[in-house]
Amino acid sequence: MNVLFLTLSNMENVNERGIYTDLVRELARIGINMYVVSPREKRTNLPTELSIIENIKILKVKTGNITKVNFIEKGLSTLSIEKQYLKAVKRYFSDVRFDMVMYSTPPITFEKVVKYFKQKHQSKTYLVLKDIFPQNAVDINVIKEGSLIWKHFRKKEKRLYANSDMIGCMSKGNVEYVLKHNPFIDKKKVEVFPNSIEPLERVSRAKKNKELFEKYNIPQNSTLFVYGGNLGKPQGIEFLLEVADNFHKVDNGYLLIVGAGTEYEKIRHHLDSIQTTNVKLFNKMPKNEYDHLLEIADVGLIFLDKRFTIPNFPSRLTAYMEYSIPVLAATDINTDLKDVLKESGSGLWSESGDLNTFIDNAIKLSSDKRLRHQMGEFGRAYLEENYDIKKTVEIIIKHL
Template sequence: MNILFLSIGRLNSILDKGIYSDLLREFRNQGHEVYIVTPLEKRTNKETSYFVEDDVHYLKVKIGNITKTNLIEKGVSTLRIETLFLKAIKKNMSNVKFDLILYSTPPITFEKVIRYIKNRDNAKSYLLLKDIFPQNAVDLKIFSETSIINKYFRYKEKKLYLNSDFIGCMSPANVKFIVKNNTFLKSEKIEVCPNSIEPLEIKYSYEKKKEIRKKFNIPLDKTIFIYGGNLGKPQGIDYLIECLETNRNNKDVYFIIAGSGTEYNKLNEFFVKNNINNAQLFKQLPKEEYEILANSCDVGLIFLDNRFTIPNFPSRLLSYMQASMPVLAATDINTDIGEIIEQGEFGYWCESKDVKDFNKKLLKFTDETDRNRMGSNARLYLENNYTAKHSYEIIMKHFT
């Protein structure tokens, strides 16, 4: 089969590690021809290019800036992506007949591209639903439910869903949400197709961990909790700060926060103003360096804003599970990530508005034997449920 994958994320190589590259590599390894269309932001000063590398076809399309820019430029650039992608596909892939179109949210603005390929090639379309927009923006009060902006994006969201032959959701709660709030869709085309990776074998000796912790000035005699990733409004940074503040005198634990985002400066200001001896804040580290740091820690942290009505399911969970780390998740009540973590016996959950409950759950990780048991469970759950092969088979069952 010829597979077309559309993404606004930078996918530089099929050999990189990540939820999309791992899945596409599985398609390639199974004998399919994979075509990847990704953006080149204007700031790179590079033109649209088409090439083949590692038996995969790449079309990198020059677009405006959509990251590290102001909201106006980001908005205009995002709206133009659809037209620019379509133009580049017509020019560079006119002689390829696609069997399957894969794409993810965000964004929700690929509908014209998908409709064109479906009509031209009689292809099937599969949406990997990773983000329920615009409802997530309404939840965080970025714009109101009655606003023209929300109505426009909701219109685009509905069109995308209708043009998708299948919708793969991250968890059962995601499926329920989409079915309940989009009654115009046939429920049988909505299914669980979770975030997944090709797991690496990660085992650090005590000496190796000691060496890494020494490099980053991290204590050896405390339980190390790490949060890595986006530091923005979806993570509920005020709650995270409150958790750090109430544990500033806790001599048994140590926190590592590593990442970047719109709320990084707020977090940094908290660290600067307060003499926190049991926590460190790192600006976003290079991926390899972050992985080395994360794999020397004891417990992975997940934070989500309490206001969410949509069931988010952060892919950050997979990197913790891959490293055989137990997980402490503080989230809203609508996601089922906490339920899955506790049912799989690889961590604990609390609602992200109750700091006392967070601190109670924190204490459950101070026993090393218990941590090791939960860490082993995390790795086993990953291998049994969240591998790229699982996602590949879920998608391909529609074509066999």
């Protein structure tokens, strides 16, 4: 059984932990031959290259820059990826017949590649929908609805949905949104395909690692709040800065922001200007170092821009649940992340922009160790029941 997986995620090392690497490894573990295509951005100065690890073949294709760049450069690079990927697959995998083609959004521009293999190989096609574009860009005023560029991407989005035999969405809210705004889609081909991982063994949180506190210069007895992930417009950075300005109100609280993105420098300049003593910013860390940080964290943070009308579902939730960390979220009202937190009992939610409720929730978590432990345990149990990659792979298997 041969499966082609197209992604914009960095797959330089398939043994690293993450929602896509864990998916690829699990599919390979059960005997499927995995052919992965991922980008090597121009800034790396690395050529297109094929690497093979047992029954996983990873084709790293030289592309333009698609991360940490302005919207125009990102758009042009994204539009070029389709041709670059198809050309590379034809060259390196010319003798392979694919039983299924899987592809994740972003981008929505895999449509021609998908159509090619669907027609030539009669491959089954499975869209792993992680990003609803261009509507997410409309929501945060990056693209104007009705504009030429919106019409172009909306057409590609519709064609991608039409060429997909199945569409796997991150949550029930995403399923409902896709069907409501795309009535031409057959309901039978849309299902929940959640962000899932291969969970590590449970980490004991009985003792703090003093060396890590010293390394990051964090007061030993503080309650450590960690935000880890992208620092861009989708995260509603203005509210994050407002939180930083007021985090001194959280007794014993210490906020560590770890990530990279278009708004990183804005955050750095802001924190330098207010000279806060309990908020610190770090650039993106290697995965293993960030994992060690989560071992000593007390609360995991999630931020989303309040203007979103699409139900985003951040993958970092699984990382917090994996380490039995309670979640403190500030998002738009449309995401069903808030419903999952309530259902699982794993965290507290407030609408992005509601500073008073957010700070109140932070104070509640900072002051109540027993509550943090309980929510962390509930989150870990919910992860094992709903977001274990072994269970998620079963969803794919039934279509092969």
